[in-house]
Amino acid sequence: MNQIPVKDVTPASKKEKESYDLYAKREHIYVKFYKGIFKNFRIISGAMMLVMFYTFSWIQWDGRQAVLFDLPNRQFHVFGMTFWPQDFMLLSWLLIILAFTLFFVTVFAGRLWCGYACPQFVWTWLFIWAERVAEGDRNQRMKLDKSPWSGTKARKKALKHLLWVFIAVTSAIAFVGYFSPIRELVGNVATWNLGPWETWWIGFIAVATYANAGWLREQVCIYMCPYARFQSVMFDQDTLIISYDESRGERRGKRSKKIDYKAEGLGDCIDCGACVHVCPVGIDIRDGLQYECVACGACVDACDDIMNRMGYEPGLVRYTTEHQLDGNKTHLLRPRLIGYFVVLIAMCIAFGYTIFTRVPLEVDILRDRGQLYNETSNGKIENVYQLKLANKEQIDHRYKISISGIDGLELINNPVVTIKSGELLDYPIRVHVDPNQLERANYNITFTVQALDDESILVVEENRFIGPAPRR
Known part of the structure; x- marks a missing residue:
C-alpha cells in the first residue's frame, strides 16, 4: 500500500519546548516582585475577601454572632436571618446561581475568578508576600536556595515558615469561628x-492551608482543580483572554534602545523573560493560551512596564480576544453570553424574592390515613390531622x-x-362538621396559622x- 509522505516541519526550538517528561520533577517557581x-x-x-473572611465572624447582630453555622442546633445564622435544615433548597439554589455566575464571567472574560477571587490564589499570593518579606525578591531567593546552609539562611527560612504557620493557624481559627462562636x-x-x-479542625485546616498555599501552590490549580480542565469548553473567539500579540512581538531579540529594531527585522518583544518571572504558575x-493560566494579569503588568521603559506602545501582552488578534471585530453581545445573563438575572430575582418574603414559620399538615373519617357520639363527622409547626425565629x-x-x-x-x-411542635387536632353540611364525599379545607404578636407571620395550607x- 502506498503511503502519503509526511514531512516534519516543526522548528527545532519548538521541538525542544514540546519534548518533556510527563513525570518530570516539579521545578520551584520564584515569582518576581512587580507593580x-x-x-x-x-x-x-x-x-x-480577607477582610470579610477574618471579620464577619466578629460582627454581633441582635446579641449574637452575625454569621454562625450552628451545626449542633441545626441553625444557620446569616446576619438577621436564621435558616434551618428545611431551608436546604435555598442553599441548592444559591450554589446554582454561583455556578451560572462563574459560567457567565468565564464566557465573558475567561478565568477572572481564578486570578482575582479564588481562595487558593488569594492565600498563595499572601504566602508569596511572606516569602519575599523573609527571603527577599526572586534573585535573592534563588541565590539563597542554592547557597549552603548557614546561620543567615536558617534564620531567613525559619522566619518564612513562622509567617506561613501564623497565617495558616489564624486562617484555621477564623474558619472554625464560623461554626463555633x-x-x-x-x-x-x-x-x-x-x-x-x-482541635481537629483547626489542625486540619491549618495544615491544609500551609501545604496548599505554601508548598503545592500552582500544583493545586493544575492537577486538583477541575475548573482548569473544563474552562476551555466555555471559551469562544470573543472571550477576553490574556494573549501575546505574536504578529507584533516576533521576531524576538535583545536590542539597544538606540538602534532601529524594525530595520533589523525585530519585533517589540525583547525576550527579557519578565512575563515568565512574574507568572505564579510558571508558564x-x-x-499561547494554556490551561495552567489563571488570568491574574501579572504578565500584562510586567510586559507593559518593559514596553514603557523601551519607549514602545504597551499591550504586547494584554487582555484581548482571538477575533481581535486576527484583525476582526469582537462581538461582546452574543447569544450564549446573553442567555447566561438572562437566566442569571431571573434566578437572582427569584432567589431574592424568596429570601425577603420568606416566612419564619414552617407548617406541614398530615391527615390521619388510618381511617377515612370517624363518626362521633353526637353524629358529627370527624377527621384527624397532625400539624408539624416549626418556629424558625430567635x-x-x-x-x-x-x-x-x-x-x-369546628x-x-x-x-x-x-x-x-x-x-x-407536633400538634394533633380534630376537626368536626355536621354531616348535613356535606354534599359530597370530600372537600378542600384551609388551615391558617397566624402569629398573634406579628401579623406578618402567616401561613396558609x-x-x-x-x-x-x-x-341518593
Whole structure:
C-alpha cells in the first residue's frame, strides 16, 4: 500500500519546548516582585475577601454572632436571618446561581475568578508576600536556595515558615469561628481549652492551608482543580483572554534602545523573560493560551512596564480576544453570553424574592390515613390531622390556628399554641362538621396559622376533609 509522505516541519526550538517528561520533577517557581494596574485590582479584591473572611465572624447582630453555622442546633445564622435544615433548597439554589455566575464571567472574560477571587490564589499570593518579606525578591531567593546552609539562611527560612504557620493557624481559627462562636473559640485557644473537634479542625485546616498555599501552590490549580480542565469548553473567539500579540512581538531579540529594531527585522518583544518571572504558575504566555493560566494579569503588568521603559506602545501582552488578534471585530453581545445573563438575572430575582418574603414559620399538615373519617357520639363527622409547626425565629411566638372551607367546620382542640424559638411542635387536632353540611364525599379545607404578636407571620395550607358518600 502506498503511503502519503509526511514531512516534519516543526522548528527545532519548538521541538525542544514540546519534548518533556510527563513525570518530570516539579521545578520551584520564584515569582518576581512587580507593580501594575492588574496587580492593584488583585490586591483590592484579595484584601476585600480577607477582610470579610477574618471579620464577619466578629460582627454581633441582635446579641449574637452575625454569621454562625450552628451545626449542633441545626441553625444557620446569616446576619438577621436564621435558616434551618428545611431551608436546604435555598442553599441548592444559591450554589446554582454561583455556578451560572462563574459560567457567565468565564464566557465573558475567561478565568477572572481564578486570578482575582479564588481562595487558593488569594492565600498563595499572601504566602508569596511572606516569602519575599523573609527571603527577599526572586534573585535573592534563588541565590539563597542554592547557597549552603548557614546561620543567615536558617534564620531567613525559619522566619518564612513562622509567617506561613501564623497565617495558616489564624486562617484555621477564623474558619472554625464560623461554626463555633469565635469569641469563645479564641479564648479557648489562648487557654489551651479546646474540645476534640475544634482541635481537629483547626489542625486540619491549618495544615491544609500551609501545604496548599505554601508548598503545592500552582500544583493545586493544575492537577486538583477541575475548573482548569473544563474552562476551555466555555471559551469562544470573543472571550477576553490574556494573549501575546505574536504578529507584533516576533521576531524576538535583545536590542539597544538606540538602534532601529524594525530595520533589523525585530519585533517589540525583547525576550527579557519578565512575563515568565512574574507568572505564579510558571508558564510562558508567548507559547499561547494554556490551561495552567489563571488570568491574574501579572504578565500584562510586567510586559507593559518593559514596553514603557523601551519607549514602545504597551499591550504586547494584554487582555484581548482571538477575533481581535486576527484583525476582526469582537462581538461582546452574543447569544450564549446573553442567555447566561438572562437566566442569571431571573434566578437572582427569584432567589431574592424568596429570601425577603420568606416566612419564619414552617407548617406541614398530615391527615390521619388510618381511617377515612370517624363518626362521633353526637353524629358529627370527624377527621384527624397532625400539624408539624416549626418556629424558625430567635424568639418565642404564640400562634392561632383557624380552619375554613365548609360551613359549620369546628376545630375541637385549643386553637392557640405557644412554640419556643427553634422548636418543632407536633400538634394533633380534630376537626368536626355536621354531616348535613356535606354534599359530597370530600372537600378542600384551609388551615391558617397566624402569629398573634406579628401579623406578618402567616401561613396558609390546604388539605382534604373526607366524609361519607352522600345518599341518593
